[in-house]
Amino acid sequence: MFWKRQIPIFIVTVIGSITLFGWFIDQPNVKEFVGDDATQWFDVLASFAIILGALNLIKLQLQKVLYQKPGWLYSVVAVFGFVFAIIAGFFVKGVDDSVAQWGAHVTSDGTLFKWMFDYVFSPMSATMFSLLAFFVASASYRAFRIRNFEATLLLASGIIIMVGRVPIGGIISSWFIMYLIVLCLGIYVNSLKQDMKITFVFVAVGVSVVTIGGFITGWPIDQPGIFYLPSIQEWIYYYPNVAGARAIMIGIGLGIFATSIRYILGIERSYIGE
């Protein structure tokens, strides 16, 4: 218990405190530890730990193949890839020492390892990444479906941001948007009052006001700015969006701080299984 409980907590407390308070100490050794050594220690530990991961991976895949569990053919591919990468990394360079030395062969052109990386690994990674485009489309479709007020607001903001950020957004006159708003408000008034006369008067007055305003000002494309799409998208992007994002950031920052303090002081011990 002592080795599995007290020692880890002690290490976390000491290293955590040094790292936290080392930020305020002007002493080269402490500075070096906080800025460099501590993270390097972690990297060294993580590098050794990769062996554990690799062993676990190969063990599970081999078990699947040996016992012919469902989907065992995929495991054959995984085991083959694993063995191939080890051979290409440690045993077969594919080129002479004059072209690439051991170690440098992982990044040198013409080697077996580089071939594997360029023609097998990279295309497959790119394939997974490119799937994101389709997933974004399906997720956007669900998010933008008009179900309630928030979803409608999201849809409207999304359209404004998308159109306002492309060149065509800049040539849509603010007067056109104003006409569009009058017509949308007309639909709203009609659904509210259910009276054609009121709707007609509302739309007629709205259209007249916009038209008169246009004639007086000379129909400038970007005036009034609050109806010009690039200006609206900029406002949405830099004000409501940033305000919301910062609120979340402050919450996250405090959460991280509180969690770290709980770990350093040994109050939260769940990470060692307690």
Added chain:
Amino acid sequence: MKDRNFWIVIALITVVFLVYWLLGHPYFITERAVMLFSIISLSATLMYYIRAAERGEEFYLRPIPALKAVEEAVGRSTEMGRPILYVPGIQDMDQVETVAGVVVLGHVARMTARYETSLNVPVSRSIVMKAAREACREAYMVEGRPDMFNEDMVHYMTDDQFAYAAGVNGIMVREKPAACMYMGKFYAESLILAETGNSIGAIQIAGTASQAQIPFFVTACDYTLIGEEFFAASAYLSQKPELIGGVKGQDMIKLVVIAIIVFSMVMMTIFESTGFGFNILEYLTIR
């Protein structure tokens, strides 16, 4: 003055620091004094509420739907006889979000042990694999079901981001888990995972502090723990007084931060428009 010991320690720390300051504060980076003061004050606030909770003071913890849904999801998986997939992010244990993800995994593992549901935890880092195994092992022991624990329920896949996403997607499509939980640090793979989970009809619960991924999870998952809620999950699930006290302390700090923001805004407005007062940003900026 309910907590006399707490105030005595605070007084002692203050006196020691004052003496150190008066002695010329060797090795101390003076420009960072405000930051040190903030850290000590915030830590003290947290400690005060943690101690208050330990003394028996009760604090209200607002219900978080996503955390209530965790038990629901485990129950659903049990009824359907399908496993639960738990993804603790793609980063290592040096990220506090991964640590928080492993902590929540411990609570989920207790539930799966109780309900006798199978749990599948693919990880992308070896150290996370070891930590997650320990958390699961302990959870099954605590629930009195060490026989149900199998080391391979937590298994390593790969360190590479998209290879990991492909592997987890493969598990989802082949095993069709009834519930998928994503708790940790995520990047672009978040939507790939969540959309695949959505396509197999799994109940999905996500928790992350990765700001850019929150919208994706909100869109594709049934429940999402946003930012600080994720860090409060451990307190909520364990109902331990000291952890709940920490959440209360965090809320009080938030109140102070809001007050400082409003005060600074007023001070800056007065300073910039009239020249009266001082530039508060000089003191609040991190150096």
